[in-house]
Amino acid sequence: MSSEVEKVNCFIIGSGPAGYTAAIYASRAGLKPLMYQGLQPGGQLTITTEVENYPGYPNGIQGPEMMEDFKKQAERFGADIRWGIATSVDFSVFPRKIITEDNKTILADTVIIATGASAKWLGIASEEKFNGFGVSACAVCDGFFFKGQDVAIVGAGDTAAEEASYLSKLCRKVYMIVRRDEMRASKTMQTRVENTPNIEILYNHSTVEILGDKSVNSVKVLNNKSNEESILNVSGFFVAIGHTPNSGIFKDFLEMDENGYIKTIPGSSKTNVEGVFACGDVQDHIYRQAVTAAGSGCMAALDAERYLAAKGIH
Ligand code: NDP
Numbered sequence: 001m002s003s004e005v006e007k008v009n010c011f012i013i014g015s016g017p018a019g020y021t022a023a024i025y026a027s028r029a030g031l032k033p034l035m036y037q038g039l040q041p042g043g044q045l046t047i048t049t050e051v052e053n054y055p056g057y058p059n060g061i062q063g064p065e066m067m068e069d070f071k072k073q074a075e076r077f078g079a080d081i082r083w084g085i086a087t088s089v090d091f092s093v094f095p096r097k098i099i100t101e102d103n104k105t106i107l108a109d110t111v112i113i114a115t116g117a118s119a120k121w122l123g124i125a126s127e128e129k130f131n132g133f134g135v136s137a138c139a140v141c142d143g144f145f146f147k148g149q150d151v152a153i154v155g156a157g158d159t160a161a162e163e164a165s166y167l168s169k170l171c172r173k174v175y176m177i178v179r180r181d182e183m184r185a186s187k188t189m190q191t192r193v194e195n196t197p198n199i200e201i202l203y204n205h206s207t208v209e210i211l212g213d214k215s216v217n218s219v220k221v222l223n224n225k226s227n228e229e230s231i232l233n234v235s236g237f238f239v240a241i242g243h244t245p246n247s248g249i250f251k252d253f254l255e256m257d258e259n260g261y262i263k264t265i266p267g268s269s270k271t272n273v274e275g276v277f278a279c280g281d282v283q284d285h286i287y288r289q290a291v292t293a294a295g296s297g298c299m300a301a302l303d304a305e306r307y308l309a310a311k312g313i314h
Contacts, residue, residue, distance in 0.1 A: 018297035085101040112301065139238050151238060
């Protein structure tokens, strides 16, 4: 068992827009941040195709390419970016202690958590096959590509209702696939989707298969009551059945809401533990955009820098 110990000013966990932006700011401020990229280097954007809503890219950019640009920008200022996974933490000690998957101990004066959230998927094979080719877990990101077309969205919570509503303004028709005979979304959201003429709610339906050639052209659904299958002719299939924040390893130390999102002090990235900051989707279930994540990553680096300065550490 390795007993290697490394001491850093600033340790960043996670490498989506939030983590990389934190790395850019922290390295430019001279904090010499060390980043462990996590299970999915580049984060959720690496599983999308075109990103058209990130300011500064007038012609759009591929998600993975954009994350590569973020990484290069952080490295240009000296951020030490490594592939690696944090497996446990001890925030009861100072400096804060992080254990990595190769059994290394990182001691950090400040920790920036940017571990993101993972979209939940239905788990059917065709969903994976067409991911990025008609299948998406983010209507705000990808709805535009289906302008004037017919789409389907699965889910019945606030996200699904909100995204169905968003899609209804862009698309010709939106089928909302709801597995039970009622929705979980708030009454206001339910009323909104029920009263939107181009949204058709299919209660008691589940998704059997997503069909297509190179991209989606239809979805086979099953009426759970009558056991009848039918085909929806759609070119887009949105999955909105919830997200899971990647916050499990922090649960013994950080305050979280009932869904596991890390709580930060409003207007800051501060958690309940001094010197530990959270940014991006692991603390935001509402906006979930690359640009808002990047903004909160900047906040976390500035908060870390100010914390170290106040402590006289840096
Ligand atoms: P939720 O967990 O609230 O809802 C998930 C929905 O997906 C449920 O309706 C669930 O169905 C359905 N679902 C889960 N698994 C499957 C499956 N395998 N097949 C079909 N359907 C499935 O997630 P949300 O992302 O909607 O919301 C997360 C939290 O964020 C909530 O607290 C929500 O209120 C909040 N939120 C608030 C917003 C706002 O206030 N503006 C906007 C967005 C989210 P079932 O009901 O049958 O379990």
